[in-house]
Amino acid sequence: MENIIQLKQVNKWYGDFHVLKDINFEVSEKEKVVICGPSGSGKSTLIRCINRLEEHQKGEIIVDGMTLDENTKNISAIRSEVGMVFQQFNLFPHLSILENCTLAQIWVKKKTKKESEALAMDYLKKVQIDDQAAKFPGQLSGGQQQRAAIARALCMEPKIMLFDEPTSALDPEMIKEVLDVMVDLAKGGMTMCVVTHEMGFAKEVADRVVFMDEGNIVEAKKTKDFFDNPENERTKLFLSQIL
């Protein structure tokens, strides 16, 4: 299988703080990877490097055959192929849910309003909030907002979806509705990188689980292997705390 995401010897520093240390990591097409680890381990930074919200300082990142570097043209091309879902939803509060979904279609993909609204409604139906399309983000519950954010990302018809702790800011009763949408998406064959603590989700959909600590990838294995016989002491400790 071909690797759609490829990281080689990636290093990143915040000032003197070494966040990512010699990361080697790859994701093949249609693969679902869950990244977990304690807070501050660099897992969010890692996936934010994949759509270049963060710049790495050393090493090589290749996404869908394009290398990420200072070349800005490349970056918007990559960003419209990589969807991202944030912990804090980050919907645009001054636009309705529908407008949130059509904005980039109109301005980046240069589609007509009709086309983009039709597609947006499709995806909003898929995440089951098509009845909320005319409302503003502030009028929706956390779970609804996060589903809208997923729909907004999907509207760009990306090849890859990145999830940065998508359920951490949600009330417990809303986590399931978001995870259900993500499971559906996974079953539909999307390539996904998910940073999460939801181990139930990992067990259900992930092909592989990656454990990070202090800027290193400590352990990366097939899902069943990862949960059944973790090798590293830190992984074991983490799993015992979280499960």
Add this chain to the structure above:
Amino acid sequence: MSFLKNKVERIDQYLSDHPRIKFVLPQALLFAFLILIVGYFSFNASTNLEARGIDTGFSFLNKKASFDIQFSLIEFDSSMTYGRAYLVGLLNTILVSVIGILFATILGFIFGILRLSSNPLASGLATSYIEFFRNISLLLQIFFWYFTVLRFLPQTENSIVLFDSIYANIKGVYFPKFVWTNLSFLIYGLIFTFVSIYFFNIYARKLRENTGKILPQFLISLGILIILPTLVVFIFGVGVEFSHPKLEIKMGIANYIGGSSIIPEFLALAFALSIYTSTFIAENVRAGILGIDKGQKEAAASIGLTNAQVLRLVVIPQALRIIIPPTTNQYLNLTKNSSLAAAIAYPDIVLVFAGTALMQTGRAIEIVTITMLTYLTLSISISIFMNWYNKKVSLTER
């Protein structure tokens, strides 16, 4: 002491047993108190005025003012009425406020944005500017510009000359008056230009929505703005001539005659008001830009918008919502502060009306009331507009 406390507690108890009384009594007391105060003041006022032989009423507004006003947007001389003088003062207040608001906004945005710059020199300059000018009394700043800076301008004979046609000296700034031929064509042309730009932008939006085609809206608008008026000027023969101010020496006193002029009082007031208010606007601008969550920009970037699109479609619309309400408040403050004009004898409404006219007529109550009502009307209409605006743009929350 304990006796008193007992009493209070019993009253308390009584009142909470009779909610009707608790509701009516304080209001009745306040109402009676207000009536008493107003009655007392009006009684005193009428006896005082009678004793001094001053008659009351607003008939004086139609009487001859018999004083001159140094600077006026409409025609005025001493044969005109107090009512006309009021209008002159009001227009002068509005003029200096509008100019002040314009420059305060420009300066405020510049320094607000500079303050956020990553360049320490730029942010340092902006911080010092803001901290320096906002912490000094506005009146002092007006005096400083008027009595210190503008006094360094040369005497009339040695005016500073800019572009061979603008003369600055201690008596003010003199510049050529524009004498137009076929001015009306130019005005219609300009109106037509703005209307076409407006419709072009609607068309561009429709085109974008229907076909997905994106036109360079800004560039084309700019093109229309330049080309159309130029065409009008050539086709209809719009011409402009300058009537230059000329130096005249009469009885040893030099003066510029003709052209247009700005008096130094206006300059000092406009400088001080713009700079002082801009420090507050700069802080609003800064707060507006900082008030936008970093996540908003990241989310916008993550769906593929370019930096310019992120600014235009996501950052600016949200920042303006934060910036506009407190900034309107500053506009209101600037307008009220323009009343300090009286201190350097710029003929605004306070100086002309509450100063000169009051001195001459002695109608303290009427004149102070009219002056206050004028400002009050201005303030209340702006705040009604603000409430409407806030309701319109406020983000709908759960």
Add this chain to the structure above:
Amino acid sequence: MNKTLNYIREKFFSSPIDAFLTISISYLIYLTIPPLLDWMFISATFSGESKKECVSGGACWVFVKIWFNRFLYGMYPNDEVWRVNLPFGILVVSIIVYRFLNEKYKKYLFLFLIIPFPILSLMLFSGGFLGLMPVETREWGGLFLTLVISIFAIIFCFPLGVLLAMGRRSNLPVVRYFSVGFIEFWRGVPLITVLFMAGVMFPLLLPAGTNMDKLVRVIIAITLFEAAYMAEVVRGGLQAVGRGQYDASKAIGMGYWKSHIFIILPQALKLVIPGIANTFIALFKDTPLVFVVGLLEILGMVNLAKTNPAWLGMATEGYVFVALVYWIFCFAMSRYSLSIEEKLKTTN
């Protein structure tokens, strides 16, 4: 070496706009700062008794030196200025001591400072008892007058503002409409017209023959004016205190006044300390406007001094001095409020 160069490039020349800013601002600094320093210090004249000594072309600080007492005390008799210095000295010492006291004594000191102390100070300023020479208010002036006006206006406008804010949120319609009308009226007019009112209109409203002191009229006018602004600030705080606090205080049997005094207001006021400080700063900066009724505070004294025939052309020096005084007071107040805010943030 390379690191410094890199740092400079990153901070000052990271883009063409940045480079342009760096160069033009440096040039601006080069243009303004050296001549300014030269004028203020290097070529300035500090010693001497009259304008004649100022020949060096720099600032003539002799002007400020000679007029110093007038700028500080107005026309207050020179031999009596100790009567001004003493209360202000006590005030400064109290404020410093205040920080080191424990809660109980803090309360006593605070009560002393806001009630008996101002009254005693006023008596000392005016004199006329115990063989103290009477000094009429029209002789008061300079920074002394600035402080008297702002301190008294602050003391009076605070409780009035709190009452108005509560009134605006009251469920008694007459009280509410009165508060709204009162607040919006004063906020809608410029202070200068209010002072005009105090100067020319107010005497007409009092019974014939009563002569209210000009200073008192001015303080009343400024108090009413600033109370409206204070009310809006306090209202913001009251709104921010959660509904739950009202319910909780009602639940433990507290009435309207008790729950406000002991529960709601302490929290609300804490929340709006920066706003209160800003109102005080605005009030302080507004005091020079009292010139319209003929009172001369520090700026007014400078304007008077610069028209003295022996000291013509000294406006700049005078204004720079007043600007410095205002700046120090306002900047200190705003920093002090920031520090209180920070402290409250960390303790909560």
